Amino acid sequence: MRKNYDENSxxxxxxxxxxxxxxxxxxxxxxxxxxxxxxxYNNPMMQIIYFRLG
Known part of the structure; x- marks a missing residue:
């Protein structure tokens, strides 16, 4: 897993x-x-606040 914080992308x-x-x-x-x-990514104890594109 890699997080991307690049504002342009x-x-x-x-x-x-x-x-x-x-x-x-x-x-x-x-x-x-x-x-x-x-x-x-799966965590049944956590409320889903993300969504997936593509």
Whole structure:
């Protein structure tokens, strides 16, 4: 798993997937996570607050 905080790449993803339409306030700390092939993040005790694109 690798986290990405690069503002330029995140801005490109926000524009590509129209993420700005999903939020009332875009003044939020965004980051992306890249998982290894066939890896899966799962924690049944944690409320899901993330969503996956692509």
């Amino acid at each position: 995140i801005k490109q993803l926000i524009e590509k997937y129209n993420i700005d339409q999903l939020f009332d306030n875009m003044d939020l700390p965004f980051y992306t996570i890249q998982y290894e092939k066939e890896s899966f």
